[in-house]
Amino acid sequence: MAINFSWFYKLTKPLNRILNKNGQAYNLTMLNPIKKDHADALRTTLAKIPVVDVDSPLANFPLTHFARFNVIDSLPFVGAPALYDHLQNQYLVFSCVFDTGNTNWRSVGSDLDAYLKQMFEAMPTEINSIWGHCVDFPEPLTLSAFQDFVKKYQIGGGFFFADYPNNTAEEARRALFEQKQFIDFVIKAQEISDHAQLKADFYQFSKNLADAPTPPPGSIFTSSVVKE
Amino acid sequence: MTTQASIETLDLEDIQGLIMRTYPLPCARYVYVHVNDNISARNTLETLTNNHITSSSVWQDDTKGNANGIKQALNIAFTFKGLMALGLPASSLISFPTAFAEGMAKRKILLGDEGDSDPGKWDKVWRDSNADSKKAIHLWLAIFTADESTRDSYYNELAKLMKTGSGLTVLGFEDAGLFKDPKTSKYLNIEHFGYRDGISDIEFKGMPFQRIDGRGKLMPDGSWEPLATGEFLLGYPDESPEWPIAPIPHTLARNGTFMAVRKLHQNVASFRKYLDEQSPKFPGGKELLAAKFVGRWRDGTPLTLSPDKEDPVLTNDASLNNNFSYKNDMDGHRCPMGAHIRRMNPRDAMVFSKLADRRRILRRGFPYGTYTPEGQPVNDADEHGIMFLALNSSLERQFEFVQQQWVHYGNDFFQGDDKDPLLGNNEGKGKMVIQGDSETSRPPHICTNLPSFVNTRGGDYFFIPSLTALRQIAMGLVSTI
Numbered sequence: 001m002a003i004n005f006s007w008f009y010k011l012t013k014p015l016n017r018i019l020n021k022n023g024q025a026y027n028l029t030m031l032n033p034i035k036k037d038h039a040d041a042l043r044t045t046l047a048k049i050p051v052v053d054v055d056s057p058l059a060n061f062p063l064t065h066f067a068r069f070n071v072i073d074s075l076p077f078v079g080a081p082a083l084y085d086h087l088q089n090q091y092l093v094f095s096c097v098f099d100t101g102n103t104n105w106r107s108v109g110s111d112l113d114a115y116l117k118q119m120f121e122a123m124p125t126e127i128n129s130i131w132g133h134c135v136d137f138p139e140p141l142t143l144s145a146f147q148d149f150v151k152k153y154q155i156g157g158g159f160f161f162a163d164y165p166n167n168t169a170e171e172a173r174r175a176l177f178e179q180k181q182f183i184d185f186v187i188k189a190q191e192i193s194d195h196a197q198l199k200a201d202f203y204q205f206s207k208n209l210a211d212a213p214t215p216p217p218g219s220i221f222t223s224s225v226v227k228e
Numbered sequence: 229m230t231t232q233a234s235i236e237t238l239d240l241e242d243i244q245g246l247i248m249r250t251y252p253l254p255c256a257r258y259v260y261v262h263v264n265d266n267i268s269a270r271n272t273l274e275t276l277t278n279n280h281i282t283s284s285s286v287w288q289d290d291t292k293g294n295a296n297g298i299k300q301a302l303n304i305a306f307t308f309k310g311l312m313a314l315g316l317p318a319s320s321l322i323s324f325p326t327a328f329a330e331g332m333a334k335r336k337i338l339l340g341d342e343g344d345s346d347p348g349k350w351d352k353v354w355r356d357s358n359a360d361s362k363k364a365i366h367l368w369l370a371i372f373t374a375d376e377s378t379r380d381s382y383y384n385e386l387a388k389l390m391k392t393g394s395g396l397t398v399l400g401f402e403d404a405g406l407f408k409d410p411k412t413s414k415y416l417n418i419e420h421f422g423y424r425d426g427i428s429d430i431e432f433k434g435m436p437f438q439r440i441d442g443r444g445k446l447m448p449d450g451s452w453e454p455l456a457t458g459e460f461l462l463g464y465p466d467e468s469p470e471w472p473i474a475p476i477p478h479t480l481a482r483n484g485t486f487m488a489v490r491k492l493h494q495n496v497a498s499f500r501k502y503l504d505e506q507s508p509k510f511p512g513g514k515e516l517l518a519a520k521f522v523g524r525w526r527d528g529t530p531l532t533l534s535p536d537k538e539d540p541v542l543t544n545d546a547s548l549n550n551n552f553s554y555k556n557d558m559d560g561h562r563c564p565m566g567a568h569i570r571r572m573n574p575r576d577a578m579v580f581s582k583l584a585d586r587r588r589i590l591r592r593g594f595p596y597g598t599y600t601p602e603g604q605p606v607n608d609a610d611e612h613g614i615m616f617l618a619l620n621s622s623l624e625r626q627f628e629f630v631q632q633q634w635v636h637y638g639n640d641f642f643q644g645d646d647k648d649p650l651l652g653n654n655e656g657k658g659k660m661v662i663q664g665d666s667e668t669s670r671p672p673h674i675c676t677n678l679p680s681f682v683n684t685r686g687g688d689y690f691f692i693p694s695l696t697a698l699r700q701i702a703m704g705l706v707s708t709i
Contacts, residue, residue: 187659187674190509 012156018105020157023165025065026100026111027157030150033089034071038133042092043071045129058096059218060122063115065169067096069130092134099168112154116147174214181209184226238434238457240284242483242694246303246370246592247460247619248284248435250426253301253372254406254415255379256594258489258615260353260399261367261390263313269395270314274702276304276389282372283695284436300382301372304698305487305690307331310366314701319708323475324691327623328486332688333358338628340636340653345684351491353400354686363399368489368690379403402491404594404615419595420494420612421650421681422518422602424528424543428550428573430590433457434464442550446581450553459621460590461485467585472621475691476708480701483694488627490616490687492651495608496600499681510662510673517675520662521649523567530569535562535665553581560663566643568650571634578640587634589626590619613685623689654678 020027034042046069050056058067070093077083100111120127120143127146131137136152138145164172185205192198208225245251263269282301306314308329312321327335333347333354341347347358356363369386373379383401390396406415419425431443432455444454445467458466462474463482474481507514515538519525525534528543532552543549554570554577557563563570570577574584597611606612620626633639636653638646647653649660658678664671693701700706 183659183674187676190674 017108017156019160021100021103021105021108021111022160022162024100024103024168025097025160025162025165026108026115027160027162028094028096028098028112028115028150029155029157030092030094030153031155032092032094032131032134032153034092034133035135036089039071039073039090042130042133045133046071049126054216054218056218057123057126059216061115061118062170062217063098063100063118063168064217065097065099065164065172067094069094089135092131097162099170101168103166112151113147116150117143120146169217170214173217173219177212177215178209181205181212181225184224188226238284238436238461239483239694240436242696243284243461244303244692244694245282245284245286245301246372246617247485247590247692249429249437250592251298251301251372253298253374255373255376256404256615257371257373257379257383257401258404259367259369259371259383259386259401260357260365261369262362262364262397262399263310263366263395264397265395266313266315267395268393270702270704272389272394272396273304273314274699276302276386277695277698277702280386281695281698299374300378302382302386303370303372303692305368305370305692306701307364307366307368307688307690309361309364311691311701313364313366315704316701316706317708320476320480320706323708325473325475325486325622325624327628328689328691330689331358332488332490335628339631339684340647341684342653343655344680345653350684350686354491354688357399357688365399365688367396376405402596402615404596407595407599416599418599419614420496420597420599421499423522423524423526425593425595426591427524427528427543428569430455430460430588432460434461440546440550442547442552445585446553446575450555452551455585455588459586459588459626460619462621466621467582474621477706480693480697480706482696484697485619485621485692486623487690487692488616488618488620488623488687489690490618491596491613491685492616493613493683493685495679495681495683496610496612497606497608498679500602500606502679502681506675510675511670517662520564521568521660523563523569531563531567532557561665561667564660564662565641566638566646566649566660568648571638571641571648572630574634574641587626587630588620589630592617592619613682616687619692649675649678649681651682652678652680654680656680 053059058064072087072091072093074087075085077085098115100107100115102111124141128141131149136149138149167175185202189198189201192201205226212225240248280302281304282298286298286301308321308324308331311324321329332339333341333350336342336347348355353365357365371379371382371386373382387398390398406417408414409416417424417426429443431437431439434457435454439452439454441452444452447453456467456469457464458469458472462472462484463478464472466472503514503518507517510517515526519531523532524530525538525543527538527540528549529539530549530552532554533539533548534542553575554563558577560570565577573588575581576584578584593614593616595614597613600606600610600612618627635648635651638644643661646659646661649658652658656677656679660675660678662673662675664673
């Protein structure tokens with residue numbers, strides 16, 4: 001006997017939306033039905049997105065920590081007897097973690113709007129070529145229509161675990177960058193025996209490091225600020 | 229209700245001898261053989277099995293702990309191509325693990341065999357084996373003898389068995405063995421970089437030897453127990469505790485194991501040059517720097533037990549020289565977090581020693597080439613190296629994991645992407661952090677521009693069957709029905 005839980009989800013939806021936030025990080029998960037016979041074309045589109053580096057369209061809006069797409073066909077039960085839980089559609093899952101810059105749980109709505117605005121401006125072509133294969137995709141595409149579309153198919157993150165709940169993606173990139181630069185400095189400093197020289201070099205290093213730009217989204221490695 | 233029979237005794241007469249322990253025989257010859265005719269090859273294999281292959285039953289020690297009078301030994305192993313050539317049914321062949329079926333060369337990225345270690349640059353016999361199906365290495369025969377003349381005469385005896393019409397073609401062979409002290413003619417247990425070798429042997433359940441602390445697995449209370457048999461022999465429960473993944477039929481797998489053979493060339497000149505150039509910068513000097521690379525002084529004394537000096541009493545006592553944990557050295561102030569032995573066997577360095585128990589390998593290697601004493605002219609191109617043999621139930625879970633995650637990556641030990649200072653394919657860009665000591669105020673030291681001290685020159689994956697399985701292969705009786 002199937003039990004209808006939809007009333008329960010309606011009741012808990014406001015809570016779920018709040019649970020999408022952990023610290024200042026927000027977890028957006030969408031489950032979009034794919035239009036009939038579009039899954040193959042969608043898979044091809046996704047396969048051609050450049051791997052995660054500075055060339056990825058997702059690197060063009062700096063709030064994103066990470067993002068992933070999955071196409072779901074149907075749900076097999078592994079065991080005996082073999083069963084398929086046939087879905088009415090194939091689905092596209094989009095899941096990402098982005099920075100909101102605030103820890104206020106009341107602002108979840110405006111946080112999401114702000115992120116989607118950035119995405120809309122950064123990758124309009126990709127939004128069309130990816131979600132265009134999904135049911136209810138708004139045409140013509142406007143920002144508010146896109147925001148409504150996302151919210152309609154958003155599902156609650158539930159118990160959201162964030163790797164860096166209190167640090168932005170930019171802060172994480174900066175920390176990795178500074179760690180690498182500092183190791184380079186320590187290696188160089190091993191050869192300096194004069195304390196005054198070491199102190200002067202460290203001040204110079206600190207200044208160079210402060211002036212050095214943070215590597216762009218999608219990148220970690222960059223040249224050293226420590227002079228050979 | 230199920231009951232579990234205790235596995236305290238093994239069928240020693242069914243298990244090939246080199247699995248159980250390194251023979252007390254200092255000379256080895258590894259012979260690479262191709263099967264050119266299935267039927268006659270199987271006849272020859274039957275003769276070899278009945279008359280020559282050495283089992284583990286010779287290992288019953290006498291009261292003094294000596295093996296009983298063994299003068300020569302022969303063991304045999306097969307590549308996947310070899311099992312195909314000998315006519316194993318497809319239903320059995322497809323049950324072998326993927327890594328074994330693919331062979332070592334195809335796993336090169338995972339193993340770090342790139343640059344100068346690339347299979348395209350390996351020795352001819354190994355390159356030919358990968359490139360030419362008529363020269364594929366199918367069988368690996370290992371001869372172990374008490375001296376060189378016995379080795380030559382025993383090899384000649386075996387070569388007669390493998391003459392034309394035997395179904396077998398010898399593609400080549402390689403000699404290895406302990407170095408001889410030129411003055412005393414005694415055999416020395418060291419390798420080309422000058423470190424004492426063969427200290428940390430593994431102990432698993434069912435071995436017919438007296439237990440020695442430090443060789444098995446570390447228990448939560450600090451005591452030592454033998455590792456589960458199934459980590460090193462197929463057909464027995466492993467540490468998980470489950471049956472290790474094994475090919476079918478059961479009689480083919482039981483009492484057998486898998487082996488990675490690697491010819492590892494050692495760049496002795498680069499190693500000595502690096503030590504000479506870097507040690508003036510390292511507070512503690514050259515010998516301590518050499519010890520920090522490995523985690524043992526060159527005489528074998530563990531840094532964790534004796535951080536300041538070599539200790540002959542400690543290193544010569546088998547019950548002490550391997551009997552330590554990293555409990556009081558978690559920050560690496562004695563044995564660096566990235567040192568060779570800490571990577572190869574982390575013991576409790578990752579807090580849960582259980583994690584290390586699933587990644588152990590039996591080592592049965594010998595050096596090859598002539599030892600060049602310190603101070604004598606030496607070149608990287610000189611013939612120096614180790615014929616490295618790693619035996620385990622799962623090449624993927626044990627040998628390959630260690631090679632990929634612990635030799636060529638350092639994250640498990642909080643060392644970022646630093647590689648093993650000795651074995652890592654560092655290519656001049658390697659880095660190693662030698663942690664400082666807050667007690668003595670010794671600052672941390674970072675070694676940079678580490679070259680590749682070791683390059684791969686050949687190798688493959690082999691299956692070492694039991695004597696029962698050997699006879700079944702020879703008689704064409706392997707059947708999954």
